[in-house]
Amino acid sequence: MKTYTKSEFRKVLETKLMNKRTATLEESTDNDIFYAICSILKDEINQAGVDTRHHNIEAKRRQINYLSMEFLIGRLIESNLLNAGLLDVCNEVLTELGRDPKKIYSEENDAGLGNGGLGRLAACFLDSIASLGYMGNGFGIRYRYGLFEQRIVNGTQIELPDNWLQEVYPWETRRIEEAVPVNFGGQVTSEVLEDGNLKFTYSNQETVLAVPYDVGVVGYDNDNVNQLRLWSAELPHDTIDHGDNKNRLEHMQSVERISGFLYPDDSTEEGRFLRLKQQYFLVSSTIQTLINQFKERYQLPVTDFHKYHCIQINDTHPTFGIPELMRILMDEEGLGWDDAWHITTHTFAYTNHTIMQEALEKWPVYQVQNVNPRIFMIINEINERFCKSVYEAHPEMRDKIGDLAVISNNVVHMSKLAIVGSFSVNGVAALHSEIIKDYTFNDFYKLTPEKFNNKTNGITHRRWLMTSNPELSNLISDTIGNNWVKHPQELTQLMHYYNDDAFLDRLAEVKLHNKKALKEVIYNKTGIEVDEHSVFDVQVKRLHEYKRQLLNLLRIIYLYNEIKRKPSIKIQPITFIFGAKAAPGYHIAKEVIKLIHAVANVVNNDTDVDNRIKVVFLENYNVTLAEDIMPAAEISEQISTASMEASGTGNMKMMMNGAITLGTMDGANVEIAELVGKENIFIFGLSSEEVINYQLNGGYRAEDIYKTDSRVKNAMDALINEQFGRNYAFNDLYYHVLTNNDPYFLLKDFNSYVDIHLTAMATYQDKRKWNQMSLTNIMKSGQFSSDRTIQQYATDIWKLN
Numbered sequence: 001m002k003t004y005t006k007s008e009f010r011k012v013l014e015t016k017l018m019n020k021r022t023a024t025l026e027e028s029t030d031n032d033i034f035y036a037i038c039s040i041l042k043d044e045i046n047q048a049g050v051d052t053r054h055h056n057i058e059a060k061r062r063q064i065n066y067l068s069m070e071f072l073i074g075r076l077i078e079s080n081l082l083n084a085g086l087l088d089v090c091n092e093v094l095t096e097l098g099r100d101p102k103k104i105y106s107e108e109n110d111a112g113l114g115n116g117g118l119g120r121l122a123a124c125f126l127d128s129i130a131s132l133g134y135m136g137n138g139f140g141i142r143y144r145y146g147l148f149e150q151r152i153v154n155g156t157q158i159e160l161p162d163n164w165l166q167e168v169y170p171w172e173t174r175r176i177e178e179a180v181p182v183n184f185g186g187q188v189t190s191e192v193l194e195d196g197n198l199k200f201t202y203s204n205q206e207t208v209l210a211v212p213y214d215v216g217v218v219g220y221d222n223d224n225v226n227q228l229r230l231w232s233a234e235l236p237h238d239t240i241d242h243g244d245n246k247n248r249l250e251h252m253q254s255v256e257r258i259s260g261f262l263y264p265d266d267s268t269e270e271g272r273f274l275r276l277k278q279q280y281f282l283v284s285s286t287i288q289t290l291i292n293q294f295k296e297r298y299q300l301p302v303t304d305f306h307k308y309h310c311i312q313i314n315d316t317h318p319t320f321g322i323p324e325l326m327r328i329l330m331d332e333e334g335l336g337w338d339d340a341w342h343i344t345t346h347t348f349a350y351t352n353h354t355i356m357q358e359a360l361e362k363w364p365v366y367q368v369q370n371v372n373p374r375i376f377m378i379i380n381e382i383n384e385r386f387c388k389s390v391y392e393a394h395p396e397m398r399d400k401i402g403d404l405a406v407i408s409n410n411v412v413h414m415s416k417l418a419i420v421g422s423f424s425v426n427g428v429a430a431l432h433s434e435i436i437k438d439y440t441f442n443d444f445y446k447l448t449p450e451k452f453n454n455k456t457n458g459i460t461h462r463r464w465l466m467t468s469n470p471e472l473s474n475l476i477s478d479t480i481g482n483n484w485v486k487h488p489q490e491l492t493q494l495m496h497y498y499n500d501d502a503f504l505d506r507l508a509e510v511k512l513h514n515k516k517a518l519k520e521v522i523y524n525k526t527g528i529e530v531d532e533h534s535v536f537d538v539q540v541k542r543l544h545e546y547k548r549q550l551l552n553l554l555r556i557i558y559l560y561n562e563i564k565r566k567p568s569i570k571i572q573p574i575t576f577i578f579g580a581k582a583a584p585g586y587h588i589a590k591e592v593i594k595l596i597h598a599v600a601n602v603v604n605n606d607t608d609v610d611n612r613i614k615v616v617f618l619e620n621y622n623v624t625l626a627e628d629i630m631p632a633a634e635i636s637e638q639i640s641t642a643s644m645e646a647s648g649t650g651n652m653k654m655m656m657n658g659a660i661t662l663g664t665m666d667g668a669n670v671e672i673a674e675l676v677g678k679e680n681i682f683i684f685g686l687s688s689e690e691v692i693n694y695q696l697n698g699g700y701r702a703e704d705i706y707k708t709d710s711r712v713k714n715a716m717d718a719l720i721n722e723q724f725g726r727n728y729a730f731n732d733l734y735y736h737v738l739t740n741n742d743p744y745f746l747l748k749d750f751n752s753y754v755d756i757h758l759t760a761m762a763t764y765q766d767k768r769k770w771n772q773m774s775l776t777n778i779m780k781s782g783q784f785s786s787d788r789t790i791q792q793y794a795t796d797i798w799k800l801n
């Protein structure tokens with residue numbers, strides 16, 4: 001891509017402002033300048049994108065297609081500038097012009113096309129695929145409304161529509177010429193042809209036009225530009241409506257609803273028909289396109305498709321891609337079942353992101369039939385052939401066929417379909433991948449152990465260190481040079497500074513600087529004044545019972561009551577920072593948000609506390625807010641019930657920014673602990689084996705702990721006495737824990753949580769030691785760059801060159 005000197009950049013900026021916004025630099029608003037910068041970048045991205053495509057087609061490169069219902073991309077301007085090599089020059093020019101770069105970049109709307117971990121992972125992966133120079137494109141849905149905007153009113157979460165497309169989205173290009181029809185519903189009939197083959201005819205289907213909007217994905221310093229293709233649903237122009245215009249308008253609106261909004265559920269499943277339509281819409285449009293492009297570009301028989309394409313499905317949401325590819329290969333390309341099945345099962349690879357039962361997708365047969373009857377026929381055939389093959393080839397598994405079946409009790413089990421139709425099944429952290437093999441999908445593992453593998457998640461260090469924490473990034477480069485930028489594992493070079501007091505002091509200064517910046521953000525958003533010298537203890541993630549924000553609160557309540565008991569007690573000042581969205585229909589999660597606010601209200605205003613504890617809830621946690629929080633975090637709360645968090649990626653972001661993890665042996669925490677050593681992490685609580693054993697044996701007796709342990713009882717009773725709210729405000733939480741026998745083991749883990757917290761606070765008193773711990777975490781975090789993850793996918797699963 002083109003490089004610019006400062007004066008060149010200024011010149012091109014001026015020209016853009018004049019041409020696009022009819023304004024001089026002096027009279028331009030931040031918004032004008034933002035769009036002008038985007039336009040400069042987009043010219044570069046478009047050119048490099050075309051070059052990349054031509055090169056890839058000419059070289060007939062093998063390509064990975066990442067299919068995901070979610071891409072939580074956040075803002076792109078800084079990341080695009082960085083990767084295009086223009087961030088420094090742009091910052092300098094803006095600063096010289098007396099403009100604040102951060103303010104200008106904040107003109108971009110945060111693209112929240114995802115719920116949480118799964119969607120953000122997809123965004124990090126695209127960045128790494130492009131930055132490693134691979135040919136790999138993302139395919140998702142251009143939701144008209146992304147994840148809801150969260151407002152807190154009197155402690156209660158209110159959801160507002162996320163109107164992210166209100167202003168022009170500068171990174172997308174509408175490609176109407178590449179639109180494809182997607183067919184829903186109708187009937188299928190079959191006839192036997194002369195050659196004995198069956199021919200399927202569809203009738204009465206509803207055709208929706210899938211219109212692609214392409215967003216360039218810029219690789220870091222390599223001129224490689226891939227594509228994120230987001231599909232939007234439109235009414236085909238030639239649709240004949242029977243009736244008046246009002247009907248046509250309604251028809252149009254009903255079609256557009258397919259890409260209308262993102263379902264706001266994270267790790268729980270919303271069994272709505274529209275959601276199912278969204279899934280089929282994504283896979284049908286994408287797979288049609290891949291087949292069309294393959295035939296057109298590579299001039300090879302379709303039987304070679306799998307040699308040039310791999311499709312990674314991000315959890316089970318795009319699993320209908322399997323029967324859809326079968327449909328196209330058989331009904332449109334004329335292949336027989338066996339050939340089509342060979343191609344399909346050598347194309348698809350499936351990543352599982354959760355073992356939570358409520359998130360494992362199951363769809364009633366009638367709904368799948370309604371979405372597309374031919375797709376259901378194919379799933380049925382896949383199931384019958386699969387069950388038959390188990391019966392014949394694995395007599396020892398015959399009594400398991402009922403559990404293995406893709407369709408049982410009139411329900412389609414998406415994870416089973418995904419496993420049967422894929423050549424690879426991976427978990428997202430070592431522990432999670434073992435749990436999948438040993439428990440969740442154990443019967444499948446016994447049948448095809450070779451399919452199962454682990455790919456521990458990662459995060460892009462370009463966004464989560466270089467652009468969000470420039471001070472730390474610069475300190476690192478000043479100290480060890482900038483090799484680490486392209487080889488993040490080189491961060492280990494920092495170990496030579498482990499005993500260097502001057503360096504440790506600078507590290508602490510950077511943290512303090514970032515904490516001051518977050519303090520400002522907190523003040524502006526909440527009016528709460530926090531002390532930058534207090535420990536910043538952070539739990540930011542979706543609100544879910546298994547993530548145990550309630551355990552964090554019970555601990556805060558315990559600390560608060562200790563102070564109340566003995567106000568002169570000496571404690572390390574702490575700021576507890578929360579950020580979390582709750583699914584709108586998730587009552588208990590919303591009650592926890594209320595409780596956070598209620599506790600904050602009492603604790604922050606109690607003169608006995610005297611500002612030693614502050615509780616802060618930052619509303620509308622999203623990618624942009626995360627970029628302010630991560631650099632300032634000192635303690636990273638990763639306290640899920642062991643076995644339940646597949647990986648976590650917030651843990652990696654905070655580690656990379658020098659926070660110390662305080663958590664359970666769950667998800668990727670296990671690998672963090674192995675890397676940094678147990679002296680550089682605070683681990684507490686039940687192990688995953690213990691949790692699973694309890695679960696297999698009917699749980700533990702929560703009531704016994706409650707009755708006999710006064711620390712536990714006092715903290716729990718605060719929910720039903722009037723300490724934090726009148727009229728038994730938190731009865732629901734209290735009874736939910738006790739009458740359900742505490743399925744997330746809050747009470748069981750409470751004491752070890754309180755104790756590890758006290759250990760962490762005692763450790764904090766030794767500043768030098770703390771800084772060394774922080775340094776250890778930073779220098780080991782290169783392992784969690786998504787570049788490492790993608791390198792492993794590319795080598796082991798995708799076989800990319």
Ligand code: OAK
Pocket residue numbers: 116117118119121265266267268315353354359428457645646647648649667
């Ligand atoms: C969301 C919906 C359905 C199934 C899974 C999810 C999800 O977001 N899972 C999360 O994926 C992340 C990326 O792999 C993991 O780090 C989280 O642990 C997991 O909860």
